[in-house]
Amino acid sequence: MSKSSDPRDLSNELLKDILDIIDADPDRSINIDRRAYLSVESFRLPSPPVPSRAHDIGNFRLTCRRFAEIGIPYQFTKVATRFSRHGLDRLDKICSQSHLAKHTRKFSYLVPYFYVEGREKIELFLESESQHKGWLAPALFQNKADDQRRILQTAEDTRILRKAMAAFVSLQHVQILRLQDEADRMLLEALQESHLPQASTVDLKWTPACVHATSTVAQALLHARSPFSRFSGPMMNSQSALVIKDRIPHTMTLLASRLTCLELHFDDTEALEERMRATSPVFKTVFAAAQNLQALHVGFPSRSPVDMGLEEIFHSVHWEKLRAFGIQAWRLTGDEIIQLARRHSKTLRGLRLRDVQLRDGSMWKDVLAMLRREMEQLDWVSLRRVDYARHFDEMWADSMEVADGSLGGSESDEEDEFPPHFSVPGSDNDSDYSHNDEDMDSENEHSLADTDHGPEANDIALSPTLSPNTTASLPFCTCSRSSDPAGTDDLGDNGLFVLYHQRKMWEKWVIGRCPEHNTN
Numbered sequence: 260m261s262k263s264s265d266p267r268d269l270s271n272e273l274l275k276d277i278l279d280i281i282d283a284d285p286d287r288s289i290n291i292d293r294r295a296y297l298s299v300e301s302f303r304l305p306s307p308p309v310p311s312r313a314h315d316i317g318n319f320r321l322t323c324r325r326f327a328e329i330g331i332p333y334q335f336t337k338v339a340t341r342f343s344r345h346g347l348d349r350l351d352k353i354c355s356q357s358h359l360a361k362h363t364r365k366f367s368y369l370v371p372y373f374y375v376e377g378r379e380k381i382e383l384f385l386e387s388e389s390q391h392k393g394w395l396a397p398a399l400f401q402n403k404a405d406d407q408r409r410i411l412q413t414a415e416d417t418r419i420l421r422k423a424m425a426a427f428v429s430l431q432h433v434q435i436l437r438l439q440d441e442a443d444r445m446l447l448e449a450l451q452e453s454h455l456p457q458a459s460t461v462d463l464k465w466t467p468a469c470v471h472a473t474s475t476v477a478q479a480l481l482h483a484r485s486p487f488s489r490f491s492g493p494m495m496n497s498q499s500a501l502v503i504k505d506r507i508p509h510t511m512t513l514l515a516s517r518l519t520c521l522e523l524h525f526d527d528t529e530a531l532e533e534r535m536r537a538t539s540p541v542f543k544t545v546f547a548a549a550q551n552l553q554a555l556h557v558g559f560p561s562r563s564p565v566d567m568g569l570e571e572i573f574h575s576v577h578w579e580k581l582r583a584f585g586i587q588a589w590r591l592t593g594d595e596i597i598q599l600a601r602r603h604s605k606t607l608r609g610l611r612l613r614d615v616q617l618r619d620g621s622m623w624k625d626v627l628a629m630l631r632r633e634m635e636q637l638d639w640v641s642l643r644r645v646d647y648a649r650h651f652d653e654m655w656a657d658s659m660e661v662a663d664g665s666l667g668g669s670e671s672d673e674e675d676e677f678p679p680h681f682s683v684p685g686s687d688n689d690s691d692y693s694h695n696d697e698d699m700d701s702e703n704e705h706s707l708a709d710t711d712h713g714p715e716a717n718d719i720a721l722s723p724t725l726s727p728n729t730t731a732s733l734p735f736c737t738c739s740r741s742s743d744p745a746g747t748d749d750l751g752d753n754g755l756f757v758l759y760h761q762r763k764m765w766e767k768w769v770i771g772r773c774p775e776h777n778t779n
Contacts, residue, residue: 274326278316278333332362338427339367341438342472344406347419354419354426363427369438370472372447372463374404399442417475424483432489432520433480435472437465466527469496481510488551489520496527497534500541511541515548519580524558524587532565535572543574552578558587561614561644564651569595577602585611585641590648593621597629604633611641616648623765624752630769640769642762650756744768 319330340350346369354360410416424430439447443463450461473492480487492499500511515521525531546552557572559565569591581603600610610630617623623645630640744750750768751761 274329278319278330331359335359335362337365337367338363339369340423342368342370342407342410342416342468343403344410344415347410347416350423351419354423357426360423360426361428364429365432365434366423366427366430367434367436368472368476369436370468371403371407371438371440372443372465373468373471374407375462375464375467376408400446411471417478420475420479421482424479424485427483427485430485430487432491433476433485433487434491434493435469435476435495437469437494465494466496466498469494470499470502473499474502477510477514481513486517488517490514490518491520491522493522493524494526495523497525497531497538498527500538500545501534511545512548515545516551518549519551520554521549521552522554522556522585524556526560528560528563531559531563532567535565535567539571539574542572543576546573546576546578550578551580553580554583555581556583556585556587556611558585558613559589561588562655564588564590564614564616564648566590569599573599575602579606581606583607583609583611585609585613586615587611588614590616590618591621592618593623593626596626600630600634604635606636607634608636608638609640610634610637611643612645613641613643615642615645616651617646618648622752622754623757624747624750627750627752627765627769628747634769637770640766642757642766645762646757647755 316330316333319326335353338350338353340346353363446461447463450463473495479485525535527534555578565588567589569586569589584599584603584607596612596615600607617626630637744764750765
Protein backbone atom coordinates (compact mmCIF):
# COMPACT_ATOMS: atom_id res chain seq x y z
CA MET A 260 0.00 0.00 0.00
CA SER A 261 1.49 3.31 -1.05
CA LYS A 262 1.80 6.13 1.45
CA SER A 263 0.94 9.74 0.64
CA SER A 264 3.91 11.96 -0.20
CA ASP A 265 1.96 15.19 0.10
CA PRO A 266 3.81 17.47 2.59
CA ARG A 267 0.46 18.81 3.74
CA ASP A 268 -0.12 15.46 5.43
CA LEU A 269 2.82 16.07 7.79
CA SER A 270 2.12 16.94 11.41
CA ASN A 271 2.60 20.47 12.70
CA GLU A 272 5.48 19.31 14.89
CA LEU A 273 7.35 17.86 11.91
CA LEU A 274 6.71 20.96 9.84
CA LYS A 275 8.19 23.09 12.62
CA ASP A 276 11.25 20.83 12.67
CA ILE A 277 11.66 21.49 8.95
CA LEU A 278 11.36 25.24 9.52
CA ASP A 279 13.95 24.99 12.30
CA ILE A 280 16.38 23.68 9.70
CA ILE A 281 15.51 26.41 7.21
CA ASP A 282 15.73 29.10 9.83
CA ALA A 283 16.45 29.37 13.54
CA ASP A 284 13.76 28.41 16.04
CA PRO A 285 12.33 31.77 17.17
CA ASP A 286 11.75 30.49 20.69
CA ARG A 287 15.40 29.75 21.39
CA SER A 288 17.46 32.34 23.26
CA ILE A 289 20.39 32.60 25.63
CA ASN A 290 19.84 32.41 29.37
CA ILE A 291 20.17 35.81 30.95
CA ASP A 292 22.92 34.79 33.36
CA ARG A 293 25.12 33.07 30.78
CA ARG A 294 28.35 34.64 29.59
CA ALA A 295 27.18 34.75 25.98
CA TYR A 296 24.07 36.78 26.86
CA LEU A 297 25.71 40.20 27.14
CA SER A 298 27.87 39.51 24.08
CA VAL A 299 25.34 37.88 21.77
CA GLU A 300 21.74 38.53 22.74
CA SER A 301 22.00 42.24 23.33
CA PHE A 302 24.94 43.63 21.41
CA ARG A 303 24.91 41.42 18.37
CA LEU A 304 23.52 43.38 15.48
CA PRO A 305 20.73 42.02 13.27
CA SER A 306 22.10 39.59 10.74
CA PRO A 307 22.45 40.69 7.14
CA PRO A 308 19.34 39.51 5.33
CA VAL A 309 19.52 36.03 3.85
CA PRO A 310 17.18 36.21 0.84
CA SER A 311 17.09 32.45 0.33
CA ARG A 312 15.74 31.82 3.83
CA ALA A 313 13.11 34.54 3.52
CA HIS A 314 12.18 33.22 0.10
CA ASP A 315 11.91 29.62 1.33
CA ILE A 316 9.75 30.54 4.32
CA GLY A 317 7.65 32.83 2.16
CA ASN A 318 7.04 30.01 -0.33
CA PHE A 319 6.27 27.65 2.54
CA ARG A 320 3.61 30.02 3.83
CA LEU A 321 2.07 30.39 0.37
CA THR A 322 1.34 26.65 0.19
CA CYS A 323 -1.88 26.76 2.17
CA ARG A 324 -3.56 28.52 5.09
CA ARG A 325 -2.25 25.97 7.59
CA PHE A 326 1.32 26.43 6.43
CA ALA A 327 0.89 30.20 6.42
CA GLU A 328 -0.15 30.13 10.07
CA ILE A 329 2.67 27.83 11.14
CA GLY A 330 5.29 29.98 9.41
CA ILE A 331 4.28 33.33 10.89
CA PRO A 332 6.49 33.16 14.03
CA TYR A 333 9.53 32.41 11.86
CA GLN A 334 9.02 35.67 10.01
CA PHE A 335 7.68 38.05 12.60
CA THR A 336 9.19 37.11 15.96
CA LYS A 337 11.83 39.76 15.26
CA VAL A 338 11.03 42.94 13.37
CA ALA A 339 13.71 45.38 12.24
CA THR A 340 12.59 48.78 10.90
CA ARG A 341 14.56 51.58 9.28
CA PHE A 342 13.91 55.23 9.99
CA SER A 343 12.77 55.96 6.43
CA ARG A 344 9.51 56.37 4.59
CA HIS A 345 9.64 52.84 3.17
CA GLY A 346 10.72 51.35 6.49
CA LEU A 347 7.98 53.05 8.48
CA ASP A 348 5.36 52.15 5.85
CA ARG A 349 6.40 48.51 6.18
CA LEU A 350 6.12 48.70 9.96
CA ASP A 351 2.69 50.28 9.60
CA LYS A 352 1.54 47.35 7.45
CA ILE A 353 2.86 44.77 9.91
CA CYS A 354 1.25 46.31 12.97
CA SER A 355 -2.03 46.76 11.07
CA GLN A 356 -2.33 42.96 10.95
CA SER A 357 -2.78 41.67 14.49
CA HIS A 358 -2.24 38.03 13.49
CA LEU A 359 1.30 39.02 12.51
CA ALA A 360 2.09 41.64 15.15
CA LYS A 361 1.09 39.44 18.09
CA HIS A 362 4.15 37.23 17.46
CA THR A 363 6.74 40.03 17.61
CA ARG A 364 8.98 39.75 20.65
CA LYS A 365 11.99 41.81 19.53
CA PHE A 366 11.95 45.18 17.79
CA SER A 367 15.12 46.68 16.30
CA TYR A 368 15.02 50.31 15.16
CA LEU A 369 17.67 51.07 12.54
CA VAL A 370 18.40 54.78 12.54
CA PRO A 371 20.68 56.56 10.02
CA TYR A 372 22.73 59.69 10.55
CA PHE A 373 20.58 62.82 10.35
CA TYR A 374 21.34 65.55 7.84
CA VAL A 375 21.78 68.77 9.79
CA GLU A 376 19.12 71.28 8.75
CA GLY A 377 20.50 73.88 6.36
CA ARG A 378 23.58 71.79 5.64
CA GLU A 379 22.28 69.21 3.20
CA LYS A 380 23.53 70.73 -0.05
CA ILE A 381 25.08 67.50 -1.26
CA GLU A 382 25.03 68.43 -4.94
CA LEU A 383 27.15 71.54 -4.33
CA PHE A 384 29.70 69.53 -2.39
CA LEU A 385 29.93 66.65 -4.89
CA GLU A 386 30.36 69.04 -7.80
CA SER A 387 33.31 70.60 -6.02
CA GLU A 388 34.86 67.22 -5.32
CA SER A 389 36.01 66.41 -8.85
CA GLN A 390 37.66 63.15 -7.77
CA HIS A 391 34.34 61.89 -6.47
CA LYS A 392 32.15 63.23 -9.27
CA GLY A 393 30.05 60.48 -10.78
CA TRP A 394 30.56 57.84 -8.10
CA LEU A 395 27.36 58.85 -6.31
CA ALA A 396 24.25 60.53 -7.59
CA PRO A 397 23.46 63.75 -5.66
CA ALA A 398 19.76 63.01 -6.10
CA LEU A 399 20.13 59.90 -3.92
CA PHE A 400 21.30 61.95 -0.95
CA GLN A 401 18.86 64.77 -1.58
CA ASN A 402 16.02 62.27 -1.50
CA LYS A 403 17.31 60.92 1.81
CA ALA A 404 17.51 64.41 3.30
CA ASP A 405 14.04 65.30 2.03
CA ASP A 406 12.70 61.99 3.34
CA GLN A 407 14.06 62.69 6.83
CA ARG A 408 12.71 66.24 6.82
CA ARG A 409 9.20 65.10 5.86
CA ILE A 410 9.14 62.43 8.55
CA LEU A 411 10.24 64.87 11.25
CA GLN A 412 7.88 67.64 10.14
CA THR A 413 4.84 65.35 9.99
CA ALA A 414 5.81 63.28 13.06
CA GLU A 415 4.92 60.21 11.02
CA ASP A 416 7.50 58.14 12.88
CA THR A 417 5.90 59.01 16.23
CA ARG A 418 2.47 57.95 14.99
CA ILE A 419 3.61 54.63 13.54
CA LEU A 420 5.87 53.77 16.47
CA ARG A 421 3.00 54.28 18.89
CA LYS A 422 0.76 52.13 16.74
CA ALA A 423 3.42 49.41 16.51
CA MET A 424 4.23 49.32 20.23
CA ALA A 425 0.53 48.96 20.97
CA ALA A 426 0.18 46.15 18.42
CA PHE A 427 3.23 44.22 19.65
CA VAL A 428 1.42 42.68 22.61
CA SER A 429 4.18 40.10 23.18
CA LEU A 430 7.09 42.51 22.89
CA GLN A 431 10.03 41.72 25.17
CA HIS A 432 13.14 43.35 23.72
CA VAL A 433 13.67 46.80 22.16
CA GLN A 434 16.93 47.73 20.44
CA ILE A 435 18.10 51.00 18.86
CA LEU A 436 20.89 50.68 16.30
CA ARG A 437 22.83 53.12 14.17
CA LEU A 438 22.39 52.42 10.45
CA GLN A 439 24.95 53.29 7.81
CA ASP A 440 24.57 52.15 4.23
CA GLU A 441 27.39 52.14 1.70
CA ALA A 442 26.39 55.49 0.19
CA ASP A 443 26.44 57.25 3.57
CA ARG A 444 29.76 55.66 4.42
CA MET A 445 31.36 56.93 1.22
CA LEU A 446 29.91 60.40 1.70
CA LEU A 447 31.19 60.61 5.28
CA GLU A 448 34.64 59.53 4.16
CA ALA A 449 34.66 62.16 1.42
CA LEU A 450 33.63 64.86 3.90
CA GLN A 451 36.35 63.85 6.34
CA GLU A 452 39.02 63.86 3.65
CA SER A 453 37.92 67.07 1.93
CA HIS A 454 39.73 70.36 2.50
CA LEU A 455 37.40 72.41 0.29
CA PRO A 456 35.12 75.07 1.79
CA GLN A 457 32.12 73.41 0.11
CA ALA A 458 32.42 70.59 2.64
CA SER A 459 30.76 72.89 5.18
CA THR A 460 27.54 72.78 3.13
CA VAL A 461 26.92 69.16 4.17
CA ASP A 462 26.81 67.70 7.66
CA LEU A 463 25.61 64.34 8.98
CA LYS A 464 25.27 63.80 12.73
CA TRP A 465 24.47 60.79 14.89
CA THR A 466 23.66 62.76 18.06
CA PRO A 467 20.35 64.29 16.86
CA ALA A 468 19.37 60.97 15.28
CA CYS A 469 20.03 59.03 18.49
CA VAL A 470 18.28 61.65 20.62
CA HIS A 471 15.19 61.69 18.40
CA ALA A 472 14.98 57.90 18.08
CA THR A 473 15.39 57.32 21.81
CA SER A 474 12.82 59.95 22.67
CA THR A 475 10.16 58.75 20.21
CA VAL A 476 10.62 55.08 21.08
CA ALA A 477 10.37 55.85 24.80
CA GLN A 478 7.21 57.84 24.28
CA ALA A 479 5.69 55.08 22.16
CA LEU A 480 6.48 52.38 24.73
CA LEU A 481 4.96 54.42 27.52
CA HIS A 482 1.91 55.41 25.50
CA ALA A 483 1.24 51.78 24.57
CA ARG A 484 1.91 50.47 28.08
CA SER A 485 4.18 47.96 26.40
CA PRO A 486 5.03 44.72 28.21
CA PHE A 487 8.68 44.99 27.09
CA SER A 488 11.34 44.33 29.74
CA ARG A 489 14.67 44.55 27.85
CA PHE A 490 16.37 47.50 26.23
CA SER A 491 19.64 47.48 24.28
CA GLY A 492 21.47 50.52 23.01
CA PRO A 493 24.88 49.41 21.72
CA MET A 494 25.59 52.74 19.98
CA MET A 495 24.06 55.31 22.29
CA ASN A 496 24.90 58.97 22.58
CA SER A 497 25.19 60.38 26.08
CA GLN A 498 23.00 63.37 25.23
CA SER A 499 19.98 61.11 24.75
CA ALA A 500 19.43 60.58 28.47
CA LEU A 501 19.51 64.31 29.19
CA VAL A 502 17.08 65.12 26.41
CA ILE A 503 14.59 62.47 27.50
CA LYS A 504 14.78 63.71 31.07
CA ASP A 505 14.08 67.28 29.98
CA ARG A 506 11.31 66.46 27.51
CA ILE A 507 9.46 63.66 29.27
CA PRO A 508 10.70 63.53 32.88
CA HIS A 509 8.25 60.89 34.11
CA THR A 510 8.95 58.47 31.28
CA MET A 511 12.33 57.28 32.46
CA THR A 512 11.26 56.05 35.88
CA LEU A 513 8.12 54.39 34.55
CA LEU A 514 10.02 52.56 31.83
CA ALA A 515 12.90 51.70 34.16
CA SER A 516 10.60 50.00 36.64
CA ARG A 517 9.67 47.45 33.95
CA LEU A 518 13.22 46.57 32.96
CA THR A 519 14.81 43.20 33.67
CA CYS A 520 17.70 43.78 31.24
CA LEU A 521 19.46 46.99 30.30
CA GLU A 522 22.50 47.21 28.03
CA LEU A 523 23.99 50.59 27.17
CA HIS A 524 27.17 51.30 25.26
CA PHE A 525 28.12 54.94 24.69
CA ASP A 526 30.23 55.48 21.61
CA ASP A 527 30.70 59.25 21.65
CA THR A 528 34.24 60.27 22.53
CA GLU A 529 34.05 64.06 22.54
CA ALA A 530 33.75 65.38 26.12
CA LEU A 531 32.43 61.96 27.12
CA GLU A 532 33.33 62.14 30.81
CA GLU A 533 31.89 65.63 31.13
CA ARG A 534 28.63 64.52 29.54
CA MET A 535 28.43 61.35 31.61
CA ARG A 536 28.88 63.31 34.82
CA ALA A 537 26.10 65.62 33.67
CA THR A 538 23.85 62.58 33.22
CA SER A 539 24.78 61.11 36.61
CA PRO A 540 21.49 62.28 38.24
CA VAL A 541 19.59 60.64 35.37
CA PHE A 542 21.31 57.31 36.02
CA LYS A 543 20.57 57.62 39.71
CA THR A 544 16.87 58.08 38.99
CA VAL A 545 16.75 55.25 36.47
CA PHE A 546 18.72 52.71 38.51
CA ALA A 547 16.82 53.47 41.68
CA ALA A 548 13.58 52.75 39.82
CA ALA A 549 14.89 49.67 38.01
CA GLN A 550 14.52 47.28 40.92
CA ASN A 551 13.69 44.32 38.69
CA LEU A 552 17.01 44.34 36.83
CA GLN A 553 18.56 40.93 36.26
CA ALA A 554 21.19 41.87 33.66
CA LEU A 555 22.98 45.20 33.36
CA HIS A 556 25.85 46.41 31.16
CA VAL A 557 27.28 49.92 30.77
CA GLY A 558 30.26 50.40 28.50
CA PHE A 559 32.40 52.92 26.65
CA PRO A 560 34.84 52.83 23.70
CA SER A 561 37.81 50.54 24.32
CA ARG A 562 40.22 53.12 22.98
CA SER A 563 39.22 55.71 25.60
CA PRO A 564 38.33 54.21 29.01
CA VAL A 565 36.52 56.75 31.19
CA ASP A 566 38.16 58.07 34.31
CA MET A 567 35.06 58.00 36.48
CA GLY A 568 34.09 56.27 39.68
CA LEU A 569 31.63 53.41 39.41
CA GLU A 570 29.26 55.02 41.85
CA GLU A 571 29.08 58.20 39.76
CA ILE A 572 26.93 56.05 37.48
CA PHE A 573 25.53 53.30 39.73
CA HIS A 574 25.10 55.33 42.94
CA SER A 575 25.48 52.39 45.35
CA VAL A 576 22.16 50.93 44.20
CA HIS A 577 21.55 47.30 45.16
CA TRP A 578 19.50 45.19 42.75
CA GLU A 579 18.14 42.19 44.60
CA LYS A 580 17.58 40.16 41.41
CA LEU A 581 20.79 41.01 39.54
CA ARG A 582 22.36 37.93 37.93
CA ALA A 583 24.67 39.33 35.22
CA PHE A 584 26.64 42.57 35.43
CA GLY A 585 29.06 44.03 32.91
CA ILE A 586 31.15 47.14 32.43
CA GLN A 587 33.56 48.09 29.67
CA ALA A 588 36.41 50.63 29.36
CA TRP A 589 36.69 52.16 32.84
CA ARG A 590 39.63 53.31 34.97
CA LEU A 591 38.88 52.05 38.47
CA THR A 592 40.33 51.15 41.82
CA GLY A 593 40.12 47.56 42.97
CA ASP A 594 37.97 48.62 45.93
CA GLU A 595 35.28 50.01 43.62
CA ILE A 596 34.91 46.65 41.87
CA ILE A 597 34.97 44.76 45.16
CA GLN A 598 32.29 46.92 46.76
CA LEU A 599 29.89 46.62 43.83
CA ALA A 600 30.43 42.85 43.54
CA ARG A 601 30.01 42.39 47.29
CA ARG A 602 26.62 44.14 47.20
CA HIS A 603 25.42 41.44 44.81
CA SER A 604 27.36 38.43 46.09
CA LYS A 605 24.19 36.48 46.84
CA THR A 606 22.72 36.69 43.34
CA LEU A 607 25.43 37.49 40.78
CA ARG A 608 26.23 34.58 38.45
CA GLY A 609 28.11 36.44 35.73
CA LEU A 610 30.56 39.34 35.86
CA ARG A 611 32.16 41.07 32.89
CA LEU A 612 35.05 43.50 33.44
CA ARG A 613 36.04 44.13 29.84
CA ASP A 614 38.78 46.72 29.17
CA VAL A 615 38.90 47.72 32.83
CA GLN A 616 42.18 49.44 33.77
CA LEU A 617 43.18 49.46 37.43
CA ARG A 618 44.57 52.66 38.84
CA ASP A 619 47.84 53.01 40.75
CA GLY A 620 47.69 51.45 44.21
CA SER A 621 45.35 48.61 43.20
CA MET A 622 46.19 45.06 42.15
CA TRP A 623 44.12 42.56 40.23
CA LYS A 624 45.00 39.74 42.61
CA ASP A 625 43.10 41.49 45.40
CA VAL A 626 39.98 41.76 43.24
CA LEU A 627 40.29 38.14 42.10
CA ALA A 628 40.77 36.88 45.66
CA MET A 629 37.54 38.53 46.78
CA LEU A 630 35.61 37.17 43.79
CA ARG A 631 36.85 33.63 44.43
CA ARG A 632 36.27 33.81 48.17
CA GLU A 633 32.93 35.60 48.43
CA MET A 634 31.06 35.24 45.10
CA GLU A 635 29.62 31.79 45.73
CA GLN A 636 27.05 31.99 42.93
CA LEU A 637 29.49 33.15 40.25
CA ASP A 638 29.49 30.86 37.18
CA TRP A 639 31.67 32.98 34.90
CA VAL A 640 33.85 36.04 34.85
CA SER A 641 35.18 37.86 31.77
CA LEU A 642 38.47 39.75 32.06
CA ARG A 643 38.92 40.51 28.40
CA ARG A 644 41.76 43.02 27.89
CA VAL A 645 41.99 44.01 31.56
CA ASP A 646 45.23 45.80 32.45
CA TYR A 647 46.75 48.53 34.57
CA ALA A 648 46.00 52.14 33.65
CA ARG A 649 49.63 53.24 33.68
CA HIS A 650 50.64 50.43 31.30
CA PHE A 651 47.64 51.14 29.06
CA ASP A 652 48.65 54.80 28.79
CA GLU A 653 52.30 53.99 28.16
CA MET A 654 51.43 51.53 25.39
CA TRP A 655 49.27 54.02 23.54
CA ALA A 656 50.89 57.35 24.40
CA ASP A 657 52.04 57.80 20.81
CA SER A 658 49.12 56.03 19.16
CA MET A 659 46.00 57.66 17.77
CA GLU A 660 43.81 54.64 18.43
CA VAL A 661 43.76 51.50 20.54
CA ALA A 662 43.13 48.35 18.54
CA ASP A 663 40.85 46.03 20.48
CA GLY A 664 42.79 42.95 19.53
CA SER A 665 46.17 44.42 20.43
CA LEU A 666 46.11 44.37 24.20
CA GLY A 667 47.63 41.44 26.03
CA GLY A 668 48.19 39.07 23.12
CA SER A 669 45.78 37.03 21.07
CA GLU A 670 42.12 37.45 22.01
CA SER A 671 40.54 34.25 20.81
CA ASP A 672 37.95 33.93 23.53
CA GLU A 673 35.13 32.30 21.64
CA GLU A 674 32.48 33.34 24.13
CA ASP A 675 33.32 37.00 23.63
CA GLU A 676 33.90 36.97 19.90
CA PHE A 677 31.47 38.10 17.21
CA PRO A 678 31.01 36.51 13.78
CA PRO A 679 32.93 38.18 10.91
CA HIS A 680 29.92 40.05 9.59
CA PHE A 681 29.29 41.88 12.88
CA SER A 682 31.17 44.77 14.43
CA VAL A 683 31.79 44.97 18.14
CA PRO A 684 30.38 48.13 19.72
CA GLY A 685 33.20 50.11 21.25
CA SER A 686 35.84 48.65 18.97
CA ASP A 687 37.81 50.54 16.41
CA ASN A 688 35.86 48.83 13.68
CA ASP A 689 32.83 50.56 12.28
CA SER A 690 30.06 49.55 14.62
CA ASP A 691 27.21 50.70 12.41
CA TYR A 692 24.70 48.24 11.06
CA SER A 693 25.29 48.21 7.32
CA HIS A 694 22.40 47.14 5.17
CA ASN A 695 22.34 47.86 1.46
CA ASP A 696 19.12 46.10 0.52
CA GLU A 697 16.03 48.19 -0.02
CA ASP A 698 13.16 47.98 2.44
CA MET A 699 10.38 45.68 1.36
CA ASP A 700 7.21 47.58 0.64
CA SER A 701 4.99 45.03 -1.05
CA GLU A 702 1.38 44.75 0.00
CA ASN A 703 1.83 41.00 0.40
CA GLU A 704 2.29 40.11 4.05
CA HIS A 705 5.08 37.69 3.17
CA SER A 706 7.22 40.57 1.89
CA LEU A 707 6.84 42.32 5.25
CA ALA A 708 8.77 39.61 7.02
CA ASP A 709 12.08 40.43 8.62
CA THR A 710 15.02 38.12 8.01
CA ASP A 711 16.67 38.95 11.31
CA HIS A 712 17.42 35.48 12.66
CA GLY A 713 20.96 34.68 11.61
CA PRO A 714 23.40 32.51 13.55
CA GLU A 715 22.63 33.98 16.97
CA ALA A 716 19.82 31.52 17.61
CA ASN A 717 22.31 28.65 17.54
CA ASP A 718 24.85 30.22 19.89
CA ILE A 719 23.48 28.64 23.04
CA ALA A 720 25.80 28.66 26.06
CA LEU A 721 26.11 25.67 28.34
CA SER A 722 23.58 25.60 31.12
CA PRO A 723 24.97 26.14 34.63
CA THR A 724 24.53 22.49 35.52
CA LEU A 725 26.61 21.38 32.53
CA SER A 726 29.46 23.84 32.80
CA PRO A 727 32.65 22.10 33.96
CA ASN A 728 33.70 25.11 36.00
CA THR A 729 30.61 25.71 38.10
CA THR A 730 30.20 24.72 41.71
CA ALA A 731 27.22 22.56 40.84
CA SER A 732 29.45 20.17 38.90
CA LEU A 733 32.11 20.03 41.63
CA PRO A 734 30.35 18.35 44.57
CA PHE A 735 33.51 17.24 46.39
CA CYS A 736 37.03 18.42 47.18
CA THR A 737 39.14 18.97 44.08
CA CYS A 738 42.17 20.63 45.65
CA SER A 739 44.56 17.78 44.81
CA ARG A 740 43.30 17.47 41.23
CA SER A 741 43.51 21.10 40.26
CA SER A 742 46.46 22.51 38.32
CA ASP A 743 45.35 26.06 39.03
CA PRO A 744 47.33 28.37 41.34
CA ALA A 745 46.94 27.51 45.00
CA GLY A 746 46.59 31.14 46.11
CA THR A 747 46.83 34.77 45.05
CA ASP A 748 50.62 34.80 45.32
CA ASP A 749 50.72 32.21 42.54
CA LEU A 750 48.64 34.27 40.08
CA GLY A 751 51.66 36.02 38.64
CA ASP A 752 50.20 39.49 39.15
CA ASN A 753 53.08 41.97 39.09
CA GLY A 754 50.92 45.07 39.44
CA LEU A 755 52.33 46.47 36.18
CA PHE A 756 50.67 44.72 33.23
CA VAL A 757 48.44 41.75 32.39
CA LEU A 758 49.17 39.23 29.63
CA TYR A 759 46.59 37.26 27.67
CA HIS A 760 47.45 33.88 29.17
CA GLN A 761 47.27 35.39 32.67
CA ARG A 762 43.78 36.73 32.38
CA LYS A 763 42.53 33.46 30.90
CA MET A 764 44.04 31.59 33.82
CA TRP A 765 42.57 34.13 36.25
CA GLU A 766 39.08 33.66 34.82
CA LYS A 767 39.32 29.94 35.42
CA TRP A 768 40.85 30.36 38.88
CA VAL A 769 38.08 32.65 40.15
CA ILE A 770 35.30 30.15 39.47
CA GLY A 771 37.37 26.99 39.98
CA ARG A 772 37.21 27.19 43.76
CA CYS A 773 37.00 24.00 45.76
CA PRO A 774 33.37 23.62 46.88
CA GLU A 775 34.44 21.89 50.10
CA HIS A 776 37.13 24.26 51.30
CA ASN A 777 36.48 27.40 49.22
CA THR A 778 39.62 29.00 50.57
CA ASN A 779 41.85 31.59 48.99
